[in-house]
């Protein structure tokens with residue numbers, strides 16, 4: 166039996182609890198929430214699973230060293246040199262460094278990554294006579310360095326491309342919602358595939374598509390052709406394929422009676438959403454229609470609406486106020502007994518004449534946003 170080791174999954178601010186729940190559901194040991202991350206324990210098979218299945222994770226990291234007392238650049242060089250890099254990957258791989266945070270008393274990060282690179286390359290050259298090449302665009306090996314005070318944690322990023330790059334989104338609009346955030350919204354809203362779901366301003370369709378993937382238990386990473394861990398020395402292709410197949414076997418059709426719908430007033434967006442749904446293999450289960458939300462009515466049965474309306478920062482506050490007033494009025498008049506979740510950059514309580522029954526603070530791109538739920542009575 167292979168031993169468990171520590172794994173860290175990163176996410177967006179505000180989704181830590183959601184990610185921890187997902188880790189627990191998947192069987193991760195001792196999940197612990199951190200800032201924009203969750204740590205847990207698992208074996209190599211679990212690391213593969215985490216990459217394929219965790220819908221709210223951005224990257225899955227495998228910590229390999231924690232360096233302390235880095236008082237100078239020379240010390241940093243020596244400590245990085247001491248890491249047995251050649252045990253993790255071969256010299257013919259290309260590498261990339263993701264650097265964050267800073268070290269007390271040591272100037273800017275470019276300088277730090279330069280030193281780290283020198284130490285790694287020198288070690289490879291000394292031990293193997295060959296050296297890996299740095300590639301800033303399509304590296305095979307991703308090395309994550311996080312600095313704090315005089316310490317540095319060093320991890321291999323097993324994902325490579327961040328996990329929101331699912332591989333199904335072929336076309337987007339101007340302000341597409343990040344796939345990981347969309348998956349998080351659906352989970353925060355508590356939607357479990359047992360009620361109709363409508364995104365009435367769906368753009369390129371990210372929310373309905375992620376909802377269908379969740380309802381069908383499709384691992385969101387299944388469309389990807391590569392993960393960085395495939396370039397590690399200990400990559401077990403057979404185990405990976407076994408895990409992938411086992412996950413595919415669990416895929417099921419959503420409840421027949423449940424509708425997942427996306428509307429947008431812009432027909433070009435509807436074309437894009439359909440294309441993306443097809444690429445994700447959920448086009449039989451999600452319906453997209455060109456509709457102006459202000460002309461729609463509730464479909465029969467309990468309905469959950471989740472949407473991120475346009476928040477054009479160029480819009481004047483008055484136009485914005487007018488827009489949300491109309492959204493709330495339309496919901497109250499035409500969506501009685503529904504639950505609506507809205508992602509917005511301003512609190513919406515006053516438009517509904519009541520406080521939301523739940524609000525989560527999240528970040529969309531660089532904008533602080535609220536994700537608020539209202540019951541329409």
Ligand SMILES: C[S@@+](CC[C@H](N)C(=O)[O-])C[C@H]1O[C@@H](n2cnc3c(N)ncnc32)[C@H](O)[C@@H]1O
Nearest residue numbers: 341342366367368369371429430431457458475
């Ligand atoms: C921020 S985008 C949504 C992005 C989407 N979640 C995605 O992943 O691509 C807002 C969308 O609302 C649509 N929209 C604006 N007003 C609308 C209305 N009255 N009815 C329907 N759609 C509307 C816009 O066309 C735009 O595509």
